[in-house]
Amino acid sequence: MDGIIDLGRLDMDPSRRSVLGVALFSVALTVPDWPDVVGRMEAAQMGVRSRLGMSDVHTVTAMTEQLSSMDDQFGGRTARPLAASFLVNTVAPFLKASGREDVRRAMMSAASDLCYLTGYMAVDEGLHGLAQRYYLKALELAGASEDHLTFCTTLRGMSVQAVDLRQGPVPMRLADAAAASSPQAGPRMRAFLAGQQAHAAAQTGNRRSALMYLQEAEVAMDKAESRGKVFGSYAPASLSYHTSQVRYEMGDVHGAVAAMEESDRLRYGIYRRTRVKERAILAERQLATGHLEAACKTWWLALDDYPLVNSGRIDQRVTDMFRLLAPHLKNHDAQALYQRARDIVRPELIPA
Known part of the structure; x- marks a missing residue:
């Protein structure tokens, strides 16, 4: 696999401000030669905009939400080229524009979130080396903007990628780093992080830790749900998915099937890509049990x-x-x- 993650090169302190220069979006951010799809951004692309405002930050945030929805419904191959084009043609000029420090920091945070999402899309395409480059850029921007949420979310995304590729101890180290970078996480975020820790631990054969983290995720999810459902974030369906993965890694295929069936039942219909993927996994495991x-x-x-x-x-x-x-x-x-x-x-x- 190209571009295996070297944790020794990652700075795990999201409060450290990295140096940002004209090479912020360098050739490492490889994108296809796609036309610009955001017609109302011409001024930014031509370098006309000289002063950054919060309206620009809101634009990037709103576009990221739309791209995320498109990814959920149509997959990474459809959405990722659009996200990459938007990053290079619109967001990069925003990052070079002058503005108040708080606005520039907010823009770096918004760009970090978009880089993370674009990396996630690249994983869905199977472009793992490219995905890691997006993830590392997301970490750089999150560190510069002191965005702890995107920093730890990106580390967790890197763990998800590594666990899918069965990269030995790497997924656990990344999952632990994500949890350590968000010590004040609320219950839903804690479930989000602990669920991935459980999966990574199970894959390395650490049954005790896997069950401990899974229980921690369940308790945190109960607390989060009692405070009201949050549509679009880590939800009971996601926890059931992690439960299935843990059981499967520990050899309990029947338990894995039951948990994946529950995940499918609870999954919101708008998450079409995830639904197709998990149904395919469920079918494989049903076949493995003789059904x-x-x-x-x-x-x-x-x-x-x-x-x-x-x-x-x-x-x-x-x-x-x-x-x-x-x-x-x-x-x-x-x-x-x-x-x-x-x-x-x-x-x-x-x-x-």
Whole structure:
């Protein structure tokens, strides 16, 4: 895997102000040659804007929210090029503009959040080296703006990437660093961080720590839910997903299936990409427990949404589905699913 994370090069203190210069968005921020998609930003792109205002910060924040929603619904391959174009063509000129210190700091914080989101999209595409470069830029900007929330969120995102790639002890070190950088986290944020710590610990075989962190996430989630639901943040569906991952890593496949079914039941419908991915994972685990018909039904549901989602991670799950179904094609359900998949998935994914 290209660009393995070297923790020794990361500054874990988000209050440290790093040096920002004209190379802030350097060639490391590689983007395709996409046209500008934000028509009302011409002045910033041409360097006309000389004074930064809070309205510019609000623009970046609002655009980040829209891009995040697009990513949730349509996948990283659709949303990430748009985010990269916006970063280079609009946000970079904003960062070079003069303004009050508090406004400049707010802009760096907003840019940090967008860099994190863009890195997350790159992970979804399967562009892991590029994702890490976005993540490191997000850490740099979060440190410069003293944005503890984005700093620890980015470290956690790096842990998620590393655990998916099964990078040994790296995911645990990143998850712990994320938790350490947010000592005053509220209950929902604590659940967000502890859930990832649980998954990372389980993957390294540390059963005791995994169960401890999972319980901590459950307690924190109970406290967070009692204070009112927050739509769009770490929610019970996310905790059920982490519970499933922990159980699976510890060898409890039946428990992993039950928890993933609960995650699917609780997941808001707008998170289409996540729903497709988790249904594919659920189907794989249902098949592993010997429930072929249930697995076919779950894969069928995943395929309902598949044509609307452009995601490297989901394409890999589809490739795995074809491979796993191949020995079962004498079964009517498996044969019907296999044929349906051949009719709707991207041609390059269909077995020869």
